[in-house]
Amino acid sequence: MNQAVVATVPARNPSRAVLYISLTLVVAAALLFLFFRFNPNEHPFFPRCAFHAVSGLECPGCGGQRALHQLLHGNLGAALQNNALLVLMLPLGGWFLLRYLWQQTTGRKLPAPFAHHLWPWVLCVLVIGFAVLRNLPGFDWLRP
């Protein structure tokens, strides 16, 4: 058979997918351990927000590391106080990560919520709105 003109669809390489997933899980576990063991408030080796250092304003990600630390210790209230947006979006991000890993390993797709094309715009408004609100007077509860 002449193989000259066969549509080339790259075959998924299972061993490579397993390697990437294992690496992702190892790095994630190491990071989670660091964020559990050390309080970013008390240790200087956590990266600081450059935007905050320069402007003095809180960016939408500010307080995220402290929120993660509190969350890993089961303090949901303190986590929300540090970065409500990140904490509320974590379950969603976790689901999409799980969905991706599941698809890579089994080839099957889990349901994808928020698939409508307008949801990214909602997310956009949420992030910008959160960034603005937490810097306004009267919104102390959104600041870390």
Add this chain to the structure above:
Amino acid sequence: MYKIIGADGKEYGPITLAQLKQWVAEGRLNQQSKVLPDGATDWTTVAQLPELANAMPPLTSPPSAMSGADVPSYLWQSIVITLCCCIPFGIVAIVYAAQVKTKLSVGDFAGAQESSSKAKMWCWIGLIVGIITNVIVGAIQFMAIAASGSHNM
């Protein structure tokens, strides 16, 4: 075996399927070329031969994206850039990422591809500028800690 009628109107063959594919690949035949498979009584066209369904080169150059599944939106990457690098470039990337989905929903593949590459570009800008500024700020703070000898910030 197949008989074919070339662009010059002359009959060629019989030729094998491999030879036929070869000629299609070389552009000596196109989708409208007449072909008579062995045992058939009626002439048909190359486009209608099921055994050549995968061998046809597209008539026009293929668009960079044939379907929505091929256009990455870079949505999660732009969110991570925004939240981790704390740089407004991430917001720009999110806007372009959202544009990808919206353009795909109306079938504008070329527009979606354009937004996709812009989202990708702003993700990279955000990542690189983010890393540079964070390293600079981190170095300044490290020197401040070293100078004061205090670990409390």
